[in-house]
Amino acid sequence: MATWFDESRLDDEAVLEAFGLRLRSLAESGARVRRESHDAASATAEAIARDRTSSRPRAVIAAGPDSRLLRAVLEPRCPVPFVAWTAPALPGWTGSLDLVVMLAPVGSDSGSASAVAEAVRRGAQVVVACPPTSLVAEHAAGRYTTILPTVTGDQLATAVVMLDYLEQVGLGPRADAESVATALDEVALSCSPHRDLAVNPAKMLAIALADTTPIVWGGSVLAARAARRVAESMRRASGRSALAADADHLLPLIEATRQRDVFEDPFAEGVGERRPLLVVLDDGAEDPAVREQRGRLHAAAAERGVRTETLTTDATTEVARYASLMLQGLYAAEYLRVGLVDE
Template identity: 55%
Template sequence: MSVFDDARLDDRAALAGADEVLRRLASAGARLRREAGEALRATTTLADTPRPRAVVAAGAEARFIRAIVEPVCPVPFVAWPTHGLPGWVGALDLVVVLASDAAHAGLISTVHEAVRRGAQVVIACPGHSPIAEHAAGSSTTLLPTSTGDTLAAAIVALTAMHVMQLGPSVDSELVAEAMDKVAEDCSPSVETIENPAKEVALGLADTQPLVWGGSVLAARASRRVAEAFRAASGRAALAADVEELLPVLDAAAPRDPFADPFEDLGSADRRPCLVVLDDGNGDELVRSGQTRLLAAAERNDIRVCVIAHQSGSAVERYAALLQTGMYASVYLAVGLGRYHDL
């Protein structure tokens, strides 16, 4: 286990160890612009496509696609997490596949099955790849990808579904700008006192992360961010609903005012830190849940870190929350001296 050293967050030598992953985060907006530009011609061909009986989404970010599309989709929408397809899928249905990175055998099998059944297929994947070969057919539209960025590919697929009148309008340029703004605010050159991601990393220094997002999209982002915190710290990190987190907060041991801040604690002695992802959702249940969590944290003297992005479209806010959380995970690893594990 490692002891967190906050001096590393503004130390150029320490930050240099995470340069590669920080550069990839900083280029997220550029990757989205590239993917959107390369897929533009293929996307426009979908304008006159007949409305399908139902839509099935498979592959990376399928649940993200569902969260955006399902509330307004005029036909039934299913996110299918396992390989294969539901038994009812046939020639009247649309299968949307996201495979911007290396596709596993199960997803290739899903695509092959969709083509065999005669379903319409819209697939975001590299043009020259095994899954593209299995997807080839008269009812297939390929949205070419080249950066391996699953979120960028998902946004391209959302654009295609809007063209098909199955989902809301998504402005990829505005999403890219939101990503650029996070990259600017969370840049390694911005000192901790002004850097929201470094502040979150500092708050997580000696704690066990508990991550909460109230809306459907914020909850989706919370799971991704918790995964990143686990990888960065080697500690358990929980993303859960209000009712699951409240008992954990109330069970926290009282803070020891005489504890050595430089002591390397074991997991049993480490206190939780509540990380709230706030996308500005005004739903009464979401606001009530956040109020209950913050009250429990205050009652039990538990540290709270808030990542808030409340302007722009739902996709812009989701992307900004996710990117800020990812930056925070990198700085957490840097502070712990674990950047070589990224």
């Protein structure tokens, strides 16, 4: 069934009310970060006090399917070898000299439970952020295990709890839950359904996405991860293609785009096809390689007449910038869902 985009729905209170649960969940992102940080503070302090008497681990293994976010933050900064391991079994060399950390926002994944149980059997130090009565928590029970209790099921909020612990034991950069929550609150205000099209960046981006195929790029490791999350949300919202990839993979798509002819018949065969839209997630990274790739993408898009939209942030920490860019993209995807109507 074909669909069309009705932008008037984005300011229609009755329509927005029908999508209220989804939009409310986005708006509460900052509150979930604060809640998880507050609830886990006591357990984090106890773990830090205990760890001050022990030596630095030989390596940090982030286990479980949610380990990729930890890798994006820690891999460039961790002072000891760091491994993200998504398989149910741990690396064969994992032992008592190592620290195994795991994010289990829901805590019901049997593969994660198996991995954390194996870490306990091998005598590794284990720190798990998960619901305290979950399957993963049960399998994590052990002498050298710390449970950082979580309740919201939110991956980002759970990750901030773990990153706060790792920062305080000298194994990661500053995460600062309050800066992350503040960045999320600022996005929720600027992208609120109560703000109309003229002043709502997420609604404007949704309109730009309506008749295009989004290709999403983030230059830094964290911005690239946010780009993947945003592209996934766009696919789910629209049922259409949306791609996030490195610049070298996106450039051929842009360069192969047919030049738009302002004099062509808009009803001619092939003219109405969806053109790519380049969405750049700019977290302010000033690495020369990132600047060079961003410049190549902008130049190629300008040459082929491909529209470019850029999401930016003024957040103060790496994780807060990641959170801000991701939430902006998630809001745009949700407004795209709101505006699409089946014929």
